[in-house]
Amino acid sequence: MLFDNFTQFGRRKSNRKISTKTIVSFLLSLTLCFSVIVTILNNTINLEKTSMEQIALEKSVKINDALSRLLHKTQVLSALVIQSDGEIENFKQVAAIIIDDPAILNVLIAPSGVVSDVYPLQGNEAVIGLDFFGEGAGNKEAVMAKETGQLVFGGPFDLVQGGQALVGRLPVWIDMPDGNNAFWGLVSVTLKFPQILDGIWIGRA
Numbered sequence: 001m002l003f004d005n006f007t008q009f010g011r012r013k014s015n016r017k018i019s020t021k022t023i024v025s026f027l028l029s030l031t032l033c034f035s036v037i038v039t040i041l042n043n044t045i046n047l048e049k050t051s052m053e054q055i056a057l058e059k060s061v062k063i064n065d066a067l068s069r070l071l072h073k074t075q076v077l078s079a080l081v082i083q084s085d086g087e088i089e090n091f092k093q094v095a096a097i098i099i100d101d102p103a104i105l106n107v108l109i110a111p112s113g114v115v116s117d118v119y120p121l122q123g124n125e126a127v128i129g130l131d132f133f134g135e136g137a138g139n140k141e142a143v144m145a146k147e148t149g150q151l152v153f154g155g156p157f158d159l160v161q162g163g164q165a166l167v168g169r170l171p172v173w174i175d176m177p178d179g180n181n182a183f184w185g186l187v188s189v190t191l192k193f194p195q196i197l198d199g200i201w202i203g204r205a
Helices: 002-071 073-083 091-098 139-148
Strands: 104-111 117-119 152-158 164-175 181-192
Touching (some): 073 091, 073 104, 073 164, 073 181, 091 104, 139 152, 139 164, 139 181
Antiparallel strands (some): 104 117, 104 181, 152 164
């Protein structure tokens, strides 16, 4: 009887040992699985973050390229003014050539900051006589362009002829007989908004 009791006690003790080992093994396995899952999730998040950053960078480059290409046309207008010593004779012909993108609303010239010519004229009649240095949308860009001597990009803002647009204002200086440079005025390209961003969508290559 004593031997039987001892045997049963040994079995119970052995069962307790097995149960403890099983629990410990289970907890270790659970911890390991949890660590693996967390690692996988972190890697997935990092990959998605990197992918989104790459997409954002690509779209940013595309937008910058599109705007730079279109606003570079102000350089053509500036050259026209300088070559003619401020006397614009072929504005319409040149403007008709450089407007080669549907995102361009108009191009214009503004001696002393006051718009004298715009192309196309139809639909943009309200722009004639507009003083870029007066009160209204776009005046800050005009002042900044004159002060910095650089092309200034601005918008989107409401236009006097209706709708919204982005603009590029470029100041023009011409050489005077005394050898000094004199501020002639501004040339500008107006871009339709949001049409300028057509084709540049997140998720597209």
